[in-house]
Amino acid sequence: MNAHFSTDSSIVNNIDENKNIKNNEIYDNADDNAAYEDKHMSNNQGCYLSSTILPKHEQSCRFLSIHTQDDLCQDNYYQEKLLPLDIFKLGGYNLLSKTNRFDNNKPDSLYAAKHTLIEDEQLSTEPHPKRIDIKILTDDEKTHASASPDFTEQAIKDSSMEHIEQTAQTYPISNENSIKKDIGLKSYARSSLCNTKYYPRTLYRDAIKQIDIDSNGLFKKYVLEKMAKDLKRRNLLESSIDLSATYSNIRRYTLDKLSSLLNDDLIDSDVLITPGMSISDLRLTFISNKYFFKKLRDNCNQIAEDTRATPSDCLSHVFQCRIIFNISNHLNSANTRVKFYPQKNKFLQELKELIIDTISNLPNNIIYAIKNINQRNIVNALFSKIHGVLISKLLIKNLKSLPNNENKFSGRFHDNLNLLNDFLAKIGNLVRVSCIFHDGVFLPNESTVEKLSKYILSDMYGIPSVVHKSLNLCDESIHKSQGSSCNIELPSESMDPKREKTRNDCEHAQVKTTSLIKNTHQSKQHIITKELNMRYYYKINLFTADLTTIYETAIKKINIDNNKTFRNSLLKKIGSYIASKGIIESSINLSRTYSNVCRYVLDKVSPYISNIITTTDTLITPGMSLSSIKNNCISNKSFFEKLNKKCEEIVESINVIPDYYFSIIIQNYICDSNKSLKISQKKTKLYPEIKSLITETISNLPNNIIHELKKFNQSETVNGLFLDIHSVYAQKSLIRNALLLFNYNKLPNNDPIANLDLLNNLHTKLLNQVILSPILHEGKIFFPGESTAKLLSKYLLLDMYNIPFKFHKKLVPYKHISDNILMNDCEKNSTTLINTSDNIESASLAKPVLIPHKSSKWNPDLISSSIIYEEALSLADIDKGDFENSFVDKIKNYSTVKRYSIKKEEINVDLSITYYRIKNYISKILQPFFKKIEERIKPVCNMTMDEYRLSYISNEEFFDKLRKFCTKTVTGIKNISDSKLNDMIQNSVRLEIKEFKTIIIRSRRKILFRSDLEKLLTRNIMNVPEMIANAIKLIPLDKFLEKQFTRFDNMYVDNSSLLKSKSVFSYVQKKVTNDHLLNVLVDKISIEMIDKAGKGNSIKGTVMRKIINSYMVCNKLSTYKYIRRLIREDLPTLDKIVDNIMIIRNDKIEIADQETKCKILDKLESHLIQAAIRSYNESCVKKYKSHKSRV
Structure with missing residues (x-):
């Protein structure tokens, strides 16, 4: 028995030799003074035999190197890097001592004598419990009292855990369990929350690592039977065989197969902690986790079936390379170690049965392991030490979900005390309802809450400890009274006037905070407004803000190939090739392909969702709960009807695309837990299947979106609908409408001073939108108060038009303009993009998406x-x-x-x-x-x-x-x-x-x-x-x-068509140059220009062109009309040469219809005429200059 230490220096655990998963380092080498080494090959058993001297009590086995770390790169469009799991890299366990002693040189921690663990006895529920002095249990002392009945019943009934802030409001903590404790915190020292793990499910991993493999000894007996001749020949004892490496590999194999389940965030949702719980209660929370064990049994059944269908040869890596027998030597303190290198194939069938048996009985074995697991592991799974306090890991998880606003303070902490106090209040609300472990499970008292909250605030936002004295955290009673003050009914005349205060030095604008509800007659709608503290202005790039809709977020979470159609097709077509390379079919990972499909689908539908959402966005009104908002998103019938129609159109367009265009979506490598296989040359067989998978995913997209939305938690719902802009959670639809307003109202010359009237008009329009757009604050929906709306609309205007903050005082909305006028004006300027859905889609999709940035004279020589x-x-x-x-x-x-x-x-x-x-x-x-x-x-x-x-x-x-x-x-x-x-x-x-x-x-x-x-x-x-x-x-x-395309008259036309027209251009130019009548007139026109200019005088270019183009050729035809007639004689040739013209419209390549083709040919005719006339003008001017030089 050896003492093993986890990566946390304060956690010590004694692990049985048969249960321990050893380090990656291998201790096979004996002392330098080896007794002997006997190597020979047994003809009967086929075993390579060697022996060395092993120090007494030294472990004799080590892990096999199962995983290799290869970087597998997708060598085409999507790059992939598939790495094997590293869950067995237990290098943090150090063999510090050969005896079962703690390291007294370590600093005080949870498991030191200073903080003795509470035994498995239910804590007293008195308000001020006494300190309980108990000893730390060793592995031999496994005394587990029964859990408290009340908690046991609750743990079994509860099936999920809501967000901690919601728990703070809805989960009742009875008086008898409201045990609070004051903990003396040390002076502040910076701690990193980012490196703190907060997953209680690590206990399940630890339990799997400690399960007993081959408990009935059948596999060991089978191995000994196969090696009976060798044992008899070498006079070895059967009891000295060491198969611990194989047992460790089986645990590793099991963990590898269950990695997806163990990484699921939902499996620890049933693990609840309440004040007054004993360690037995904590232990029971893991054992009674119905969700986890249901999922575990389903996964184990599937893995057992897959393993049973796997060829035995594919499991050879699980069996250890050598079998070691340890022979005790009573004459000295060393052990003789005899090694055999057997042929693995004769053990693989029994090994396979052992693996199946282990996985099948895994749920019961995990429960047994948890019942006997060390108390320290239980506490370590649920609590983490932060600032000397063992706090709930759930608190750390919720703290990490808070927005990181460190960059907003820019070192001006004292100038942002209101904002800091706001963050401190949010952290304090989380800390108040989070349990701590200090000689038992408690809630922190108010002084501990305040101090710990300030410490955490400093950790998260980089605030120095000197600012702590300036921060104030309201106690619980004040907090509750403030929370209820939002429901006070006030008459409209009693409203406090809003005050806007601007500080020029630090550019800080602050608004007095008020909370208000206007209640009218019961039959009228409630108007709920709220003023917010808005920090000083800092520029935000709204054009790069994340305006992803909640529906697009749901698409990213869709489960691709849910019915495994593509996977089954892959196995059917190239399964034999995969099996021939020794890869287990059941463990093939196709996540990269599914990710590529999801990305492709999202790219296809995102433009349409952006158009549809403009008129079918989720209706949000003040007073709505987040769950009601989510239900509105799910029941948005208008949106899903339009999306379904667009999905049908997309599927039709994909059907005409050749299958090989989708080859890049299929990953180049497939792999299981041990090997990787390149399938680039085999992908041609899968082209129809991947195309079918894409069309099927798009066809079922509306239903899949609804399915994913139902699983959204509050945080995902908020991030999908709201955006943190200037410390206000505003609707994303407001930002979209603001950018729409900007696109239709550009400032001439980008001069704000010269366009002050326009800016004030836009400010008025934007203010109207802000006032009617609800905001989210502390989990509740409000309309912004008047001052908040004015300041937010002003900030948005400054952001969009890149206006300096010092200019904000000149922005004053037109108060005399009514809402109706503003709305009508806004509708007029945005061409009814806000109110008419049909017009929106037609307006946005009728024009080409790809329009050249600037128009220029087209030249056929510029064709690429x-x-x-x-x-x-x-x-x-x-x-x-x-x-x-x-x-x-x-x-x-x-x-x-x-x-x-x-x-x-x-x-x-x-x-x-x-x-x-x-x-x-x-x-x-x-x-x-x-x-x-x-x-x-x-x-x-x-x-x-x-x-x-x-x-x-x-x-x-x-x-x-x-x-x-x-x-x-x-x-x-x-x-x-x-x-x-x-x-x-x-x-x-x-x-x-x-x-x-x-x-x-x-x-x-x-x-x-x-x-x-x-x-x-x-x-x-x-x-x-x-x-x-x-x-x-x-x-x-x-x-x-x-x-491949050329910008031609405000559209993209394919080069092949334009190159055909280029030949006509060359022919027409040559025809005009060689025309006898035009050549004769060149001298006459140049002489006339000299006469018009007079001797020694120059003539303007416009006059020259007028003289040349109006000179009469014949039959009352000017040179301009004569050249145009020459060109039109060859236009039928142009029409015949240029057959199908490809253009780009609506982000798609299309064949130009007859009307568009006629327009293109008309433009080509115009360019031909202009080019020919320009060429003739240049000839006349050149001749004019030649004559003039002689005069």
């Missing part, structure tokens, strides 16, 4: 002929690897560098010029390849922009050719001459140290870096396919489209 892959390579970054570190090591002999290396200062070098040259070198190598293999993706009708970009990334044919080319290129790197490699290294390198220095790299020294350059080139050339794929994702959409 470059390749998107070549463009992506130019945007990719060089993979530096360890080149810079190696470079610094090789220049340490320089005197400048040596001086700083002696001081052990960090030295950074600027090698940007070298990287630039390497990038150019790689581009030149690949340029012939790009020219030879021009892989252009043809746009498909109804393809979205994301799908179009995705088609380039998933072009496996191109990337396969590119990989082969890169492999061939890398083989020739060693043949590159030294001079060419030397030219890549820059001559001067800048050192980024305290003082910027530059060193010169001579040519003779550059040869030292040849091997590093070869590695750098090899790595980057081999990574070119991945670099290109990743760079394509980052190319701005307008730049990406210009490689």
Whole structure:
């Protein structure tokens, strides 16, 4: 029996040899003076045998290295990194002593003598219980008294635990259990809550690690029977066999299979703590956790079935590599250790049965383990030590859910006392109702609440302890009276005037806090308003604020492939290939594929949800509870009807897309707990299935959203509907409407002073929206008070138009404008985007989503002929690897560098010029390849922009050719001459140290870096396919489209159609240039311009063009009309050449209808005429200048 210590130095636990899960370190080596070593192969048993000397009482087994840590990267669109679980990395357990003693040198903690644990006896419920002095139980002393009957009944009946703030209001704590205790806290020292774990379910892991494997000894007996001949030959005792490594591996296998369940946040929802509970009561909360054990039994049954269907060979890693027999030597203090290396296959079938038996009986074994688990583990599972106090882990969990506002204070703590007191009150409310463990389970008294709350406030927001004296936490009675004051009825004339106070120095605006309810006749609607403390103004970028709707948040939580259709199809088509590689089918992880499907679906429906939500947003009124708001979201019939219609349209558009476009959504690697397998070459068989999975997910999206919304807790509901703006939780719909108002009312020249009237008008409109938009405060819904609404609307206006705060005094709303006028005016300016849903969708979807930022004269020579892959390579970054570190090591002999290396200062070098040259070198190598293999993706009708970009990334044919080319290129790197490699290294390198220095790299020294350059080139050339794929994702959409589409008259038209028209342009230009009649008139027109200008005088360009275009050619036709007639003769040719024209509309590629095609051809005709006339004008001007120079 050895003493084992957990990662917390205060927790000590004695673990039985058969139950202990050992460290990753392996103690197989005996003393240096080994007695003998006998190695031979037994022909009968096939065992490799060796023996060494083992010190007495030394453990003889260790873990097998089951997991390997590989970084598996998705080499296309979605990058994945699948890492094995690390739940057995128990390096924190240190073997500190061979005896069962505590370390007295450790500081006082929960388990030190200063804080003795209470035994399994129910605490007295008197208000001031006496201190109970009891001894700490050892493993041999397992006395567990019965739990208190009242709590037992409650623990069985309760099935879930609400949020702590709600518990504080609704969960009644009886007087007999209201045990409060004063705890003397030490002086404040900063503590990090981020590193504190708050999951009680860790006790279940500990219980699994301590379950007894092979309790009936059948597996051990079977192993001994198979090794009977060896035992007899070596005269070994059966009792000396050590199978603890196999038992440990079975526990590890079990934990690995149950990792998803043990990581579920809901499994500890039934674990409740109330004042007055004994440790037996705490123990019973884990044993009576109905939700966990129901889930556990379901999972165990499934795992047992999967294991039974798994080939025995796949479980060979569970059986230990060697079997050890420990022979006691009475002559000295050492043990002789005899090792056998048997053939595993003869034990695997029985091992499989042992695993199945262990998993099947796991629920009962866990209950038994918890009943016998050390008391310290129970306390440690429910409480954490913060500032010397063992506080409930549930409190830590709720504290972490509070918003982090540390960056809002900017060091001005004394200027923000009101805001700090507000946060302190929230923390105090949580601390008051949270249990502490101090010789028992108690509630903290008011003095402890205040002090601990201030400490936690400092931890969370970085507030120095000197500010504590300036903070005031109202006691519980005052808090309750303040909470009830919100319900006082006041006549409208008794309202306190709101005061707005601005401090110029610190730009601080503060409003006096009042709470008000206007109650009219019972039949009239209640109007509930509330004034809030708003902190001083700081700029917020509203355009990057998280305005994700609650429905989009629900989509992210949807369970993809719930009926396992895709998974079953995968196993059916490539299951034999997977099994041949030794991977267990039942444990395959497809989470990356499901995540990609969810992301794809969200990208498809998000634009439509944003449009639909504008008119079908959830109705929120003052006085509503958060649960009522959530129910309104679920019962939003209008929203779900429109979403269902859009989903049907999306499914129709996806059906016409080729299956291979979705290949990138399938992960390249599949893996179980032990191995990973690349399936890139097998994905073609799964293209129809992944497409079917996507369409099925979109078709069922409304129902799935409703299902997920029902599971939302209060925090998720709040985050989906409200946004913290200037310390006010405002509706996201308010921010959307404010941004909509901004988009339709841009300031000319961005000058606020010149547009003061417009800003005041916008302020009035925005104020009207704010007044009618409910806010959330302390879990209740209110309308903002008048002063709060004015200040918030002013802040929003400053944010949107980027106006300095000093300008805020000039913003005064027009009080004489009535609400109706404001609403009508707002509707007019926003083209009824707020009130008419049909108009919204038609207005937003009828116009092209991708509109060129600026219009310019179109030129057919500007049509892009470059390749998107070549463009992506130019945007990719060089993979530096360890080149810079190696470079610094090789220049340490320089005197400048040596001086700083002696001081052990960090030295950074600027090698940007070298990287630039390497990038150019790689581009030149690949340029012939790009020219030879021009892989252009043809746009498909109804393809979205994301799908179009995705088609380039998933072009496996191109990337396969590119990989082969890169492999061939890398083989020739060693043949590159030294001079060419030397030219890549820059001559001067800048050192980024305290003082910027530059060193010169001579040519003779550059040869030292040849091997590093070869590695750098090899790595980057081999990574070119991945670099290109990743760079394509980052190319701005307008730049990406210009490689296949061209901005033409406020729309995007495909280049292939425009290139066809380019040939007509060339022909028309040539026709005008060669026209005999026009050529004859050039001299006459130039002479007329000279006569009009007079001798020695110049003529304006406008006059020149007028003379040229109006000059009569024949039959009363001017040059302009004559050229236009020539061009129109060839327009039918243009119509025949340009057949189907592809355009982009509504973020989709479409074939232009006849009307749009006619408009495009008309514009092409206009451009043709203009180009031809411009060319003829230039000829005449050139001739004019030639004649004038001779005069």
